[in-house]
Amino acid sequence: MKKKNVCKVMIIVSALSMFSGLFGCSGSKKYTADEVVSFYTSYSGMERYPVYSFALRKEDENWLFSASCYVGSRKEHYASFSSVQIPPEDAEGFLEIILEEGEIKRLRKYREPIHFFHISDAPMRISGMTFTDGSSIDKETAFGDKTLDYLYALADRHYEAAEKIEIRAVSVHSSCMDHSSSYSFTIEKEGDDWFFSFDAALNRSGAHTEVENQRIGESDAEEILRIVKEQQLVTRVKEYEEPPDNDIFALDETTYQTSFEFADGNSIYAPINAGNELIDAFYRLAGVRIYQR
Incomplete structure (x- = not known):
């Protein structure tokens, strides 16, 4: 008899878990638009x-805007930029x-779907907000047309x-145990001229x-800059977040660094791989430069 009761309890708990997943469950606190400190949708x-x-996202008293989408009157140009300060x-x-x-209310009450099967190339809409108290709401849904039109x-x-x-x-750098696979490439503009250094x-x-x-x-420089733009490397570097330290070290770990300097004097860098397309372009440029010497 006890076994039957335990089974009934497990069935009820499982049913309630599925129900809460299907119909959503969120905190009871109601937030206002003034409490929003960051927002995203994709x-x-x-x-x-x-x-x-x-x-x-709000940083100090400034609002920073990031976007990747087609722009212009005919939506023919794909733009991608990050952390641009916009007027209040x-x-x-x-x-x-x-x-x-x-x-806010619609996102909070949205019923999150249960995924029994995952399709890797299925379209995905995700949206979220973070509030002044540090809490956040993240759901697999899109915002309304009027909100998207404004964005x-x-x-x-x-x-x-x-x-x-x-x-x-x-600049892109890589260091690994196999020295022949390590590299360092830099193009830099001085005045109106571009200069190339590599090792x-x-x-x-x-x-x-x-x-x-x-x-x-x-x-030559424009080809490098074209790849940087198409691969959205500036955005990737700006949005890089340091992973948590798990105290695990690989003795033969390959390390990377990608960095940019801008005309306004600012610079950014991140320990990320710049990708094969850019690295291959740098190797080709280095080969041509050596041949022409």
Whole structure:
């Protein structure tokens, strides 16, 4: 008899767990738009880049806006930029929209679906907000059309200024136990000229070749900058977050660093791999430069 009762309890608990997953469960506290300190929403499908991705966050008294989406009157240009400071009235306009549209309440009450099967290339919509008390709401859903229209309008308004921030230097480095696989590449603009420095094994094996400040053509630099833009590397570096320290060290671990310097004097870096396309382009450029010497 006891076994039957235990089984009944387990069945009821399982049913309640599934019910709460299907119909949602969230805290009872009701937040206002004035309590929002960060916001994000994105929609990703099978394309290489998100259909759209927007984020707003408050830092000190400033609002920073990030976006990846098609912009312009015909939506033919894909822009991707991060942490661009926007006027207070732009942020206030957004907060008014989410208040009018009841987005906080809708997100809080949204019923999260249960996924019995995972399809890796299925479209995914995710949205979330963080509030002044540190709590957050994250759900697999999109915001309403009026909210998205406002975010697209913000992207249209600010992408040109964001893309005009001139990159003056690009550096990628890798260090590993196999010295022939290590590399260091840098292009840097001085005045109107671009200069290239590298320390790498040009055939990716054998001895390293080291060159300092060799002048390169504008087209060579533009090819590197094109890849940086298409791969959204500036955004990846800006948004990098240090993983938690688990006190585990690999003796033969390969380390990476990608960094950028800008015309306004600012610089950013992160310990990330810049990707094969950019690294391959640097190796090709190094091979051409050595051949022309």
